[in-house]
Amino acid sequence: MKKIYDLAIIGAGPGGIATSVEAILLGLKEVIVFEKSNNHSDTIRKYFKDNKRVDKDWKGIKVELKGNIHFTDGTKESTLDLFDTLVANKDIEACFNEEVYGITKQNNLFEIKTIKENEYYAKNIVISIGTMGKPNKPSYKLPVNLKDKINFNISECKNNEEILVVGGGDSAVEFAYYIAKQNRVTLAYRKESFSRVNPINLHQLFDFVEKDLINLQLNLDIQKVEEKNNKLEVYFSNNQIKQFDRIIYALGGSNPTDLLQRCGILLDSENKPLIDKNLRNHQEGVYLAGDIAGNVGGSIALALNHGYIISSHIQKHKPAK
Ligand SMILES: Cc1cc2nc3c(=O)[nH]c(=O)nc-3n(C[C@H](O)[C@H](O)[C@H](O)COP(=O)(O)OP(=O)(O)OC[C@H]3O[C@@H](n4cnc5c(N)ncnc54)[C@H](O)[C@@H]3O)c2cc1C
Numbered sequence: 001m002k003k004i005y006d007l008a009i010i011g012a013g014p015g016g017i018a019t020s021v022e023a024i025l026l027g028l029k030e031v032i033v034f035e036k037s038n039n040h041s042d043t044i045r046k047y048f049k050d051n052k053r054v055d056k057d058w059k060g061i062k063v064e065l066k067g068n069i070h071f072t073d074g075t076k077e078s079t080l081d082l083f084d085t086l087v088a089n090k091d092i093e094a095c096f097n098e099e100v101y102g103i104t105k106q107n108n109l110f111e112i113k114t115i116k117e118n119e120y121y122a123k124n125i126v127i128s129i130g131t132m133g134k135p136n137k138p139s140y141k142l143p144v145n146l147k148d149k150i151n152f153n154i155s156e157c158k159n160n161e162e163i164l165v166v167g168g169g170d171s172a173v174e175f176a177y178y179i180a181k182q183n184r185v186t187l188a189y190r191k192e193s194f195s196r197v198n199p200i201n202l203h204q205l206f207d208f209v210e211k212d213l214i215n216l217q218l219n220l221d222i223q224k225v226e227e228k229n230n231k232l233e234v235y236f237s238n239n240q241i242k243q244f245d246r247i248i249y250a251l252g253g254s255n256p257t258d259l260l261q262r263c264g265i266l267l268d269s270e271n272k273p274l275i276d277k278n279l280r281n282h283q284e285g286v287y288l289a290g291d292i293a294g295n296v297g298g299s300i301a302l303a304l305n306h307g308y309i310i311s312s313h314i315q316k317h318k319p320a321k
Pocket of ligand 1: 054129259
């Protein structure tokens with residue numbers, strides 16, 4: 001006999017965890033969460049530097065929490081502690097190292113297939129895979145044999161390196177100032193000013209620029225990157241050529257479109273999932289939560305609210321026994 005879950009959630013980040021917690025609190029019985037890495041919250045673990053400040057109103061977007069999860073300003077560690085406690089809930093079946101490959105619908109049931117070729121069945125699906133699985137890359141070619149020195153987060157950074165951070169959002173600014181004390185850091189952004197960065201990050205950035213800890217280069221694009229003597233030689237739009245030990249691109253993330261398509265998700269012309277006010281895609285029983293559902297970039301608090309909205313909708317529309 002195959003087990004049928006009330007709800008299967010793909011991705012154990014804030015959106016997936018919140019959906020599972022709220023669903024259990026609202027009375028759903030069989031809830032399973034699939035996570036491709038060996039622990040929950042992989043984006044936070046990978047992309048947040050130790051002791052990073054975590055803002056509830058990330059990027060200045062004020063969010064009123066709707067659900068039952070008490071999330072406040074804190075640090076990477078306090079945020080992971082909160083999610084550790086939530087995931088420890090015995091009623092939630094968390095399946096780590098289980099990457100979902102796609103879903104199909106058969107006779108009102110969803111069949112979930114994983115990379116390891118396991119199959120699971122559920123009445124409702126929530127896709128909360130974030131957007132960081134596929135970081136945006138620059139349009140120019142990058143030297144393949146130096147790919148270890150071309151990163152999309154700061155986890156590989158050593159000390160005393162000449163590092164170029166590329167980007168103009170909060171992630172780029174945070175990456176730059178987290179590594180600036182141990183390295184020589186240049187932050188290059190192609191526009192002449194920052195428009196999307198929160199005031200605290202901007203303040204910290206300009207403080208570091210004044211103290212000569214960060215070399216800020218605005219209005220500067222990159223034309224090409226080549227290898228020279230095992231370094232990355234960068235050709236800038238102002239005709240400058242400079243060598244770096246490492247480049248970190250913080251250009252945001254794009255939707256993992258292939259997976260969404262293998263899940264039968266309807267996408268708009270920009271490959272963003274189409275959702276209604278309950279975060280439901282066109283198929284009955286299929287929802288999107290967290291960053292993958294957002295049009296204006298996401299945040300932990302927004303992902304938590306998605307979990308509550310979706311679980312409430314599923315509970316309300318559960319067929320009577
Ligand atoms: C550098 C940086 C700093 C940030 N700082 C803040 C901040 O201070 N405050 C704030 O509110 N937000 C911040 N954010 C944004 C915040 O991290 C995201 O909004 C939040 O993590 C989104 O949660 P999510 O559940 O949608 O996706 P994610 O956190 O990306 O989680 C998705 C999960 O799905 C898993 N997954 C992906 N594909 C599969 C698959 N096929 N099968 C199974 N599992 C899969 C991933 O491994 C991951 O664990 C920051 C982001 C970055 C990059």
